[in-house]
Amino acid sequence: MTFTNTMEVALAVKAFGAYAGDKPLEAMDIERRATGAHDVKIEIAYCGVCHSDLHQVRAEWGGTRWPCVPGHEIVGRVTEVGGHVKNFKAGDLVGVGCIVDSCGECPECADGYENYCDGMIGTYNFPTEDAPGHTLGGYSQQIVVNEGYVLHVKHDEDKLAAVAPLLCAGITTYSPLKHWNTGPGKKVGIVGIGGLGHMGVKIAHAMGAHVVAFTTSESKREAALALGADEVVVSRNEDEMAAHALSFDLILNTVAAPHNLDAYINLLKRDGTMTLVGVPAEAHPAPNVAALIFKRRSLAGSLIGGIPETQEMLDFCAKHNIVADIEMIRADEVDAAYDRMIKGDVKYRFVIDTASLAG
Ligand code: NAP
Numbered sequence: 001m002t003f004t005n006t007m008e009v010a011l012a013v014k015a016f017g018a019y020a021g022d023k024p025l026e027a028m029d030i031e032r033r034a035t036g037a038h039d040v041k042i043e044i045a046y047c048g049v050c051h052s053d054l055h056q057v058r059a060e061w062g063g064t065r066w067p068c069v070p071g072h073e074i075v076g077r078v079t080e081v082g083g084h085v086k087n088f089k090a091g092d093l094v095g096v097g098c099i100v101d102s103c104g105e106c107p108e109c110a111d112g113y114e115n116y117c118d119g120m121i122g123t124y125n126f127p128t129e130d131a132p133g134h135t136l137g138g139y140s141q142q143i144v145v146n147e148g149y150v151l152h153v154k155h156d157e158d159k160l161a162a163v164a165p166l167l168c169a170g171i172t173t174y175s176p177l178k179h180w181n182t183g184p185g186k187k188v189g190i191v192g193i194g195g196l197g198h199m200g201v202k203i204a205h206a207m208g209a210h211v212v213a214f215t216t217s218e219s220k221r222e223a224a225l226a227l228g229a230d231e232v233v234v235s236r237n238e239d240e241m242a243a244h245a246l247s248f249d250l251i252l253n254t255v256a257a258p259h260n261l262d263a264y265i266n267l268l269k270r271d272g273t274m275t276l277v278g279v280p281a282e283a284h285p286a287p288n289v290a291a292l293i294f295k296r297r298s299l300a301g302s303l304i305g306g307i308p309e310t311q312e313m314l315d316f317c318a319k320h321n322i323v324a325d326i327e328m329i330r331a332d333e334v335d336a337a338y339d340r341m342i343k344g345d346v347k348y349r350f351v352i353d354t355a356s357l358a359g
């Protein structure tokens with residue numbers, strides 16, 4: 001174990017990012033701060049490619065800070081810890097998700113909901129004192145993070161690449177599934193079988209629910225059953241949809257594009273909830289209020305998850321032998337991967353091998 005202090009020099013690191021929303025990503029050199037007393041330095045092995053990376057680096061949401069280095073599904077090994085770090089040592093397998101800091105003082109932080117802290121600092125595109133003034137994410141060789149935002153990975157090391165997507169796709173589905181009491185006797189729908197959705201199917205199945213996967217892709221019908229879905233509905237087929245009217249306790253909607261929400265709200269039973277986690281660049285058509293009122297249904301949202309719950313999710317997935325289904329890419333293939341992601345042409349998550357940044 002090496003101890004350092006904040007006086008040491010910053011670290012030059014190779015990364016992959018973009019200088020503007022209409023420019024492809026390219027190799028760039030970035031700086032990481034020297035390992036502070038409470039920091040953990042991590043050699044990044046793999047980083048998952050989330051649809052949020054695409055939304056932000058292509059400036060679909062607005063507010064992107066340049067240069068933008070995306071990536072918040074980070075796994076790797078600790079190489080150095082600061083003198084006051086208690087829970088990590090060099091050599092540990094770790095993960096970093098969407099959050100690298102928060103205010104630490106508000107009721108949300110006190111309850112372990114750093115994801116709902118107004119001062120939450122995301123892993124990329126959030127203000128920081130570190131160069132260049134905003135956070136830079138995991139499409140890079142190394143990252144330095146306060147230990148309070150670092151997670152222990154307990155899966156076997158040979159699964160490490162497939163663990164990466166749990167750090168966003170896993171927690172973003174685990175948290176609402178748990179919050180809305182997914183378990184035996186519950187009928188749960190997962191809409192959109194992409195990076196988030198395929199994790200949702202696996203996790204809801206492991207929680208013991210009856211799981212129905214909704215997909216627009218006929219080609220995912222068999223594949224979704226293999227993920228653990230009890231039934232699959234191709235949502236373009238109205239008869240298949242109608243067969244499930246008034247039957248769901250919970251529907252978790254991960255779709256990254258605007259679509260008709262009523263088609264799903266009508267499938268909820270009385271007091272059922274549809275939770276949106278997808279954040280399309282343009283708004284959904286307004287839902288029909290009557291469909292909510294007459295059966296006391298709820299339309300809700302959910303944002304990733306807090307740090308304690310992210311560790312709980314990782315431990316749950318290690319116990320149940322759950323990892324993501326991935327396709328490994330080089331960093332310089334990421335733009336092509338985004339294009340394929342938009343077409344739903346990935347089963348189910350691209351993961352960057354950060355060794356490709358060296359050459
Ligand atoms: P993804 O891998 O692209 O998956 C989205 C899936 O939605 C696609 O695979 C496709 O599934 C379905 N879909 C896409 N376009 C559609 C359309 N026009 N109509 C109907 N279905 C469509 O994306 P992801 O990484 O899972 O992320 C999904 C969304 O969640 C993004 O907007 C992302 O920014 C957001 N997100 C939110 C949070 C949060 O905390 N709330 C966290 C992470 C990501 P089928 O082929 O099965 O139809």
Ligand code: ZN
Nearest residue numbers: 050052168169
């Ligand atoms: Zn994400």
